Structures are given as C-alpha cells and as structure tokens.
Amino acid sequence: MLAEATAALTARPARTLLTALGTVLGVAALVATLGLAKTAGGQIVGRFDELEATRVEVSLDNGGFFGQQDNRPNPLPFDAEDRLTRLNGVAFAGTKTSIDLEGAFARSVPVVDPLGQTEFQVPMFSASPGLFDAVRGQLETGRWYDHGHNDRGDAVAILGPAAAERLNINRVDASPAIFVGEHTLAVVGIIRAVEREPDLLSAIIVPDGWARTTFGIVAPEEVHIDVEVGAAQLIGSQAAIALAPNDPDLLRVAVPPSPGQVRRDVEGDVNALFLVLGGISLLVGAIGIANVTLVSVLERTGEIGLRRALGATRRHIATQFMFESAVLGALAGLIGASLGVLVVVGVSANREWTPILDEWIPLAAPPAGAIVGLVAGLYPALKAASIEPISALRSG
Amino acid sequence: MAPVVHLDRIERTFPGTPPVHALRESNLTIEKNDYIAIVGPSGSGKSTLLHLLGLLDRPTGGTYWLDGVDTASLDDTARAGMRAERIGFVFQAFHLLGHRTAVENVMLAEIHRRGGSKQRRERAEAALRRVGLGHRIDAFPTTLSGGERQRVAVARALIGGPSLLLADEPTGNLDSKTSESILQLFDDLHAAGLTLAVITHDDDVSERAQRRIRIHDGVLTPLTELVDRGAR
Structure with missing residues (x-):
C-alpha cells in the first residue's frame, strides 16, 4: 500500500512538490521559529550582562530614607561587610548610605576668586571600605580609605570625579582639605570610574565610622554585594538572613533574574508570536493538500473505478x-x-x-507533517471511497 | 460442475420517477469455456448487465450465482475479493495508469489479491508475453499504440487466472485492423480454455463469439445457440 501511495506521488514530482509547498513552508516556519527562539534565547544568555548577573543589592523593604520614616526599625548592621564576606560566593560587599547635608555647602581651600563660584552643594554618601570593590570602582589618584579609617572614624573623603572637578582638586598627594558645612575632611583619593552606583561619581564619600559620629546615622541604607558568577541566586536567598537574622523579612533583596528565567522569557516571547504564524501556515498547507488531493480524486475517478474492479474495497481506496x-x-x-x-x-x-x-524538532517534523497530511487527506479519501466504480469506469 | 455464471430471473431497477427498468427478469447461463457476445443498442441495458456480472452492482431482484456462489450472500469485502479472484475486466477506454509501465499496470491487478508478491512481476511478465507484448514490458502506456494498450489491459485481466473475462466494447477505441488482432487474441484465449463475455454493439465483434445474446429494453434474447454444446 505504501508503495502504491508513493508510486502515485513520484509519477508527478513537480505537482507533488507544489501540493506540498504550503506544508513545507508551514513546517519550515515552525522549525525555524523554534530554532531561532532557542538560538536567540541562548544568545541572550551568552551576552548576558556579567555585571548585572553578579550584583545583589539589599535595602530596607519600605524604601524610606534612613530606614526610620516608616517607624520600622532598620535592621541593617554596619558590619554588613564582615557578615557577608563570610558567605561563600560573595566577592565584595559594602554599605552605602546617603547623608542629608541639610543644604550645607562644600568648598575646598578658600581661594579668593571674585568671579568664580567656590561653594557647591555636593551630595555625600557614607560607605564602608568594601563598597569600592563592590561597585568595581577605579581610582584616578590617591587611595581608598580602609578599615582603619572607618573604625577610627577618621575625617577622610574620596571624591567622585565630578565632585573633584567642581571643588578644583586634582592631586591628593598632600591630602587637600575640603570643607563641608562646619566639617573638615582630608581628601585621600579621587575616583575615575565605577561600574555600579554612578551617583557616587558626583559625590563626596566618607567612611561610615565618621558619618555615624558626625551625623548620627544609625543604620546603613543599602548594602551592595558583588558575588561570584552564578552565586547571585544563592546569595540572594542568604543575604537577608545573614544581615538581619531576627527580621529578614524587613529587607528587600534585589537579585538579577536567573539566566534560565531570562532564556525562558525570551523563548516564550519569540515562540508565542511565531508559533501562531507557523500554525497558520501549517493550516493553510493542510488546506492546500486537502484541496489538491480532492482535485486529484476527481481526476483519478477512472483509476479508482479500475482499482475497485480489480478487487479493491472502499477501505482500500480510502487507505490509499x-x-x-x-x-x-x-x-x-x-x-x-x-x-x-x-x-x-x-x-x-x-x-x-x-x-x-532541540534535536527532537527536526525529528518530529516529518511525523507532524504526516499527521497534517493524514488529517488533510481524510475528506478526499472518504470522497474517493464513495465513488461508485460504475460511474468511475464510464467517465474514464 | 456449476456454470461460471447463472442468472436466475435477475432484475435491476433504478429508482426515480418513473423507475427505470434497466434489466427485467433475465435468465442467462455461461458455462466454462463459453465465448458469448452480448449485443444491443445504446441504453438497452448492456452496461447494467456488465456491472451486475462484474459484481460492481447488485441486482434488485433475482439471483446471481458466480462459480456456484450466490453473490447476494456476500458482503462488499467478499464481493471485492470475488472481483479480484474470479473476474477479469477489459474496458473500452483501457484504464491504464499513465505513469506506470506496462508490467506495473499488469501487476496492479494482484495488489488486492491473496498470494505471494514475490513472483508477481514474473507472473505479470508471463501474462504480457501471453498477449504478445513480451518486448514492451517496461514501456509506458503513452508510448504504446491503442492495440498494445488493450493487450496490456487484457494481460492485466488474465494475470490471476479469472473464471470469466468481461470485456466492455473492447474494440470501441481501436481501428479495424487493430480490432482484428484483439479479436484474434480473444479467439486464442478461448481456444486455451478461457471463458469470455464480450459486450459490444459491433457485429464484427459479436460474430466471433460462439453464442450471441441480444439485449433490448432490458430483455435478453438468444440469437445463436451454441451448436456443439453437447460435445464439450
């Protein structure tokens, strides 16, 4: 029976191909869609931002400044850095807290310049020393302040490049002083760039220890963590407990979406659209097969009649x-x-x-096409089976 | 031994207003190795009789025994099997498949028949040689002449060793010279023991038969009785 079926198809190859064209395109569209979605998904993971993938950020869940506005205690500890670097998978961690200077101006060593502006409002952040590594900062000149500065509460500062320019400071080998309101700070370093938290670039950064004694900061605002590649999800689940074992629920942990999730999202987006298109072209292809098969049934009534005369039952004809x-x-x-x-x-x-x-896609395509063909051939086959041999033989 | 065909008061009426009586209470017996011709004008019921004999149609009345089997008792599948095993058809329009070679067209007859498919090609080639087409085995019908095509059709009808060869206007599409060669082939087959029933309106064709039966308005009338029937 299979030989009979293929013989009829190979007899007219051009016509067979044209008949199949719709289904060919439909299957091609489906396979290409699934393949491209997979490829694009893989590509996005391949290009996946390593910077984002290794970033975890912890902050107070209410998002309030200083963690106190909502009457909720801020459980973030100042020793966040120590607690987190003990976790396997954390590369660097540091706290970052914005300080409200209440409108105080910052200026460098007074130079009498009647034309130039010498006082600026510059934002200030307090940070633990680990923050510079956690945001992947690079120094233009000088040095970072260290744990010693932090623990002693030294009045030192790191300047972002924008802040340094406004304050007209470009060398730190003599630890130039800047004045912020009534406070004096020694500048020990100037940042060239940071890869995260770009608001540091225009700010004065001071040690947590100094900010606590000077401004009375009770808890850090944010904790920034640089994790090993692939550890983001793990650290994300551990960081809140490590930082606030008593109330981890008060903390909001921002972790990058897992690569698998990103890939699924992308595949899903691409698939949904093109699968519909592929499905439609497959449907059109099936209608094409049904149509041409129906025409060929009418055209081959003589052959059908002959086969019936030669002993084929209706079922044989339909099956063929x-x-x-x-x-x-x-x-x-x-x-x-x-x-x-x-x-x-x-x-x-x-x-x-x-x-x-996926290897199953090209493997599944021919059976899927066969099913489409089977469904498309159902009506013409029944039509062929219903042809009376008498009329068929007469017409031929 | 049972006759190949025995029709007992067979009737075929097509429903309609008014109903068409294509065949009325007809009796016909075809013995083994008979060569009969059924003649009649268009619309006389020739084709109806052919379809009844070929099990392509069921009578509305009467009984049809084929090789001693009451065909009314058979279901469609069994009738299809009887067609495959016992009847060979030859049509006016040949009904060859254009994209198959001669031998493949002949082999087509055995697809729905029991038996091994291994020697199918050999049997088909033997049948083609029997009708004198041994040299055109792998030719396509489009390259064959009308007479050759009809020979392929005869070979197809012969391959299974049918009890009855039914020919419907076998020379209707052929010129007189080719017709003669086909008729000669029928004579030879008859001489070799085949039972033939030829339906025609052509006197040249019917004269070759041993027995002629005229059909007119659905009624069968014998024209020539078999002379030496007792001798066989």
Whole structure:
C-alpha cells in the first residue's frame, strides 16, 4: 500500500512538490521559529550582562530614607561587610548610605576668586571600605580609605570625579582639605570610574565610622554585594538572613533574574508570536493538500473505478488516498524541517550567533507533517471511497 | 460442475420517477469455456448487465450465482475479493495508469489479491508475453499504440487466472485492423480454455463469439445457440 501511495506521488514530482509547498513552508516556519527562539534565547544568555548577573543589592523593604520614616526599625548592621564576606560566593560587599547635608555647602581651600563660584552643594554618601570593590570602582589618584579609617572614624573623603572637578582638586598627594558645612575632611583619593552606583561619581564619600559620629546615622541604607558568577541566586536567598537574622523579612533583596528565567522569557516571547504564524501556515498547507488531493480524486475517478474492479474495497481506496497525503505530508515535513534548519543556521551565521536546535524538532517534523497530511487527506479519501466504480469506469 | 455464471430471473431497477427498468427478469447461463457476445443498442441495458456480472452492482431482484456462489450472500469485502479472484475486466477506454509501465499496470491487478508478491512481476511478465507484448514490458502506456494498450489491459485481466473475462466494447477505441488482432487474441484465449463475455454493439465483434445474446429494453434474447454444446 505504501508503495502504491508513493508510486502515485513520484509519477508527478513537480505537482507533488507544489501540493506540498504550503506544508513545507508551514513546517519550515515552525522549525525555524523554534530554532531561532532557542538560538536567540541562548544568545541572550551568552551576552548576558556579567555585571548585572553578579550584583545583589539589599535595602530596607519600605524604601524610606534612613530606614526610620516608616517607624520600622532598620535592621541593617554596619558590619554588613564582615557578615557577608563570610558567605561563600560573595566577592565584595559594602554599605552605602546617603547623608542629608541639610543644604550645607562644600568648598575646598578658600581661594579668593571674585568671579568664580567656590561653594557647591555636593551630595555625600557614607560607605564602608568594601563598597569600592563592590561597585568595581577605579581610582584616578590617591587611595581608598580602609578599615582603619572607618573604625577610627577618621575625617577622610574620596571624591567622585565630578565632585573633584567642581571643588578644583586634582592631586591628593598632600591630602587637600575640603570643607563641608562646619566639617573638615582630608581628601585621600579621587575616583575615575565605577561600574555600579554612578551617583557616587558626583559625590563626596566618607567612611561610615565618621558619618555615624558626625551625623548620627544609625543604620546603613543599602548594602551592595558583588558575588561570584552564578552565586547571585544563592546569595540572594542568604543575604537577608545573614544581615538581619531576627527580621529578614524587613529587607528587600534585589537579585538579577536567573539566566534560565531570562532564556525562558525570551523563548516564550519569540515562540508565542511565531508559533501562531507557523500554525497558520501549517493550516493553510493542510488546506492546500486537502484541496489538491480532492482535485486529484476527481481526476483519478477512472483509476479508482479500475482499482475497485480489480478487487479493491472502499477501505482500500480510502487507505490509499490517506497514505498518499500522509506520505506527502511527511515529505513536506522533511523538506520543511531541512529548510527550517537552514534558516536557523543561515540567520545564526549572519548574526554570528551559535545555532541551537532541540534535536527532537527536526525529528518530529516529518511525523507532524504526516499527521497534517493524514488529517488533510481524510475528506478526499472518504470522497474517493464513495465513488461508485460504475460511474468511475464510464467517465474514464 | 456449476456454470461460471447463472442468472436466475435477475432484475435491476433504478429508482426515480418513473423507475427505470434497466434489466427485467433475465435468465442467462455461461458455462466454462463459453465465448458469448452480448449485443444491443445504446441504453438497452448492456452496461447494467456488465456491472451486475462484474459484481460492481447488485441486482434488485433475482439471483446471481458466480462459480456456484450466490453473490447476494456476500458482503462488499467478499464481493471485492470475488472481483479480484474470479473476474477479469477489459474496458473500452483501457484504464491504464499513465505513469506506470506496462508490467506495473499488469501487476496492479494482484495488489488486492491473496498470494505471494514475490513472483508477481514474473507472473505479470508471463501474462504480457501471453498477449504478445513480451518486448514492451517496461514501456509506458503513452508510448504504446491503442492495440498494445488493450493487450496490456487484457494481460492485466488474465494475470490471476479469472473464471470469466468481461470485456466492455473492447474494440470501441481501436481501428479495424487493430480490432482484428484483439479479436484474434480473444479467439486464442478461448481456444486455451478461457471463458469470455464480450459486450459490444459491433457485429464484427459479436460474430466471433460462439453464442450471441441480444439485449433490448432490458430483455435478453438468444440469437445463436451454441451448436456443439453437447460435445464439450
């Protein structure tokens, strides 16, 4: 029966291919869609921002300044750095707290310049020494302040490049002094760049120890953690407990989405749209097969009558036409899968992506095409089976 | 031994207003190795009789025994099996599949028949040689002449060793010279023991038969009785 079905198809290859074209395109669209979605998803993971993937941030859940506005105690400790660096997977950690200067101006060594402005409002942050590594800062000149400065509450400051320029400070080898309101600070370093928390670039950064005694800060506002690649989810689940074992629920831990989640999201987005398109073209392909098979049934009434005369039952005739359209569909699935794979590879080569394709997709395409063909062939086959041999033989 | 065909008061009426009586209470017996011709003008019921004999249609009345089997007792599948095993058809329009070679067209007859498929090609080639087409085994019907095509059709009808060869206007599409060669082939097959029933309106064709039966308005009338029936 299979041989009979394929013989009828191979007799007119051009027509067979045209008939199958719709299904070919449908299957190709589906395979290409699934492949491209997978490839694009893989690509996004490949390009996935290493900077973002290693960033974990902990802050008070109410988002209030100083953690006190909501009458909720801020459980963040000043020794956050020590607590977190003990966790396996944490590379660096540091606290960051914005300080309300209440409008105080900052200025450097007074120079009498009647034309130039010498006093500025510059934002100030207090930070633990680990913050500079946690935000991946680079120094332009000087040094970071260290735990010694922090523990002693030394009046030292690091300037962001923007702040340094406004204050007209470009060398720190003599530890130039700046004045913020009534306080005097010795500048020990100037930042060149940070990869996170860019608001540090325009700010004066002082040690937590000095800020606590000078401004009465009771708890850090934010804790920034630089984690090992791949540890973000783990640290995200541990950080709150490590920082506030009594009330971890008060803390909000911001972790990057897991790579798997990102990939699924991307695949989902791409898939949803194109699967619908692929499905539609498959439907159109099935209608095409049904249509041409129906025409061919009418055209081959003579053959059907002959086969009936030669002893074929109605079931034989129906089976033969079903087989024909199923073989046609399988063939279309095969060609379509090949085209789809070529599209995926071609697009990937063009974009210099790594093509990724689940192996089951090209394998499943021919059976899927056969099912499409089978469904499409159902009505024409029944039509063929209902042809009376008498009328069929007369017409031929 | 049971006759190949025995029709007992067979009737075929097509429903309609008024109903069409294509065949009325007809009796017909075809013995083994008979060569009969059924003649009649268009619309006389020739085709109806052919379809009844070929098990392509069911009578509305009467009984049809084929090789001693009451065909009314058979379901569609069994009737299809009887067609495959016992009846060979030859049509006016040949009904060859254009995209198959001669031998493949002949092999088509055995697809729905029991038996091994291994020697199918050999049997098909033997049947083609029997009708004198041993040299055109792998030719496509489009490259064959009308007479050759009809020979392929005859070979297809012969391959299973049918009890009855039913030919419907076998020379209707052929010129007189080719017709003659086909008729000669029928004579030869008959001489070799085959039972033939040829339906025609052509006197040249019917004269070759041993027995002629005229059909007019659904009624069968014998024209020539078999002369030497007792001798066989």
